Amino acid sequence: DAKTTQPPSMDCAEGRAANLPCNHSTISGNEYVYWYRQIHSQGPQYIIHGLKNNETNEMASLIITEDRKSSTLILPHATLRDTAVYYCIVRTGTASKLTFGTGTRLQVTL
Amino acid sequence: NAGVTQTPKFRVLKTGQSMTLLCAQDMNHEYMYWYRQDPGMGLRLIHYSVGEGTTAKGEVPDGYNVSRLKKQNFLLGLESAAPSQTSVYFCASSYSPGLRNTEAFFGQGTRLTVV
Numbered sequence: 001d002a003k004t005t006q007p008p009s010m011d012c013a014e015g016r017a018a019n020l021p022c023n024h025s026t027i028s029g030n031e032y033v034y035w036y037r038q039i040h041s042q043g044p045q046y047i048i049h050g051l052k053n054n055e056t057n058e059m060a061s062l063i064i065t066e067d068r069k070s071s072t073l074i075l076p077h078a079t080l081r082d083t084a085v086y087y088c089i090v091r092t093g094t095a096s097k098l099t100f101g102t103g104t105r106l107q108v109t110l
Numbered sequence: 111n112a113g114v115t116q117t118p119k120f121r122v123l124k125t126g127q128s129m130t131l132l133c134a135q136d137m138n139h140e141y142m143y144w145y146r147q148d149p150g151m152g153l154r155l156i157h158y159s160v161g162e163g164t165t166a167k168g169e170v171p172d173g174y175n176v177s178r179l180k181k182q183n184f185l186l187g188l189e190s191a192a193p194s195q196t197s198v199y200f201c202a203s204s205y206s207p208g209l210r211n212t213e214a215f216f217g218q219g220t221r222l223t224v225v
Contacts, residue, residue, distance in 0.1 A: 044153065044200070046214065
């Protein structure tokens with residue numbers, strides 16, 4: 001299974017863009033990168049996913065490097081409600097299991 | 111459309127007691143998963159199911175059993191609870207992995223304490 005590496009914590013000022021990096025250097029060619037977040041102790045919430053092209057939805061943008069060894073989740077205008085733990089996950093295996101690491105704790109401040 | 115519903119939301123067990131956690135989804139998903147999350151850690155996969163009548167072991171299956179008798183339900187059983195099983199349990203479901211780019215939906219969790 002491909003592993004991911006994320007910084008343990010990051011801070012971001014409200015209204016600014018939050019850029020969360022993820023390294024997945026062992027990713028296979030047909031594996032997708034998924035991002036989830038977990039607010040307090042709620043169930044993880046899907047944010048976005050991608051294969052090799054950059055993706056954007058109403059919540060965030062996902063930038064994947066050309067070699068696919070790393071990616072960046074961008075929250076364009078962070079708010080206090082975006083304070084959460086963000087997980088970068090490579091979806092792998094025939095059962096599409098999601099393997100969670102320890103994620104990045106994003107603190108959005110005034 | 112309720113999504114993924116977990117029952118109960120909270121439970122306190124004594125060591126050695128048994129219980130069953132119920133996960134129900136109304137999205138006609140093929141795949142279902144049980145995770146546990148300990149304080150300060152990410153989620154770890156306990157068991158999963160790729161369809162009705164099938165189950166498989168995940169990363170931390172010891173001490174747990176599961177059943178998927180109906181497509182919409184995935185049960186997690188603790189036959190003899192131990193304090194080490196104190197955790198928050200999350201259920202998730204998704205479409206079949208032939209569509210690998212489909213998202214998984216999570217329930218809101220069951221907080222279990224074993225004393």
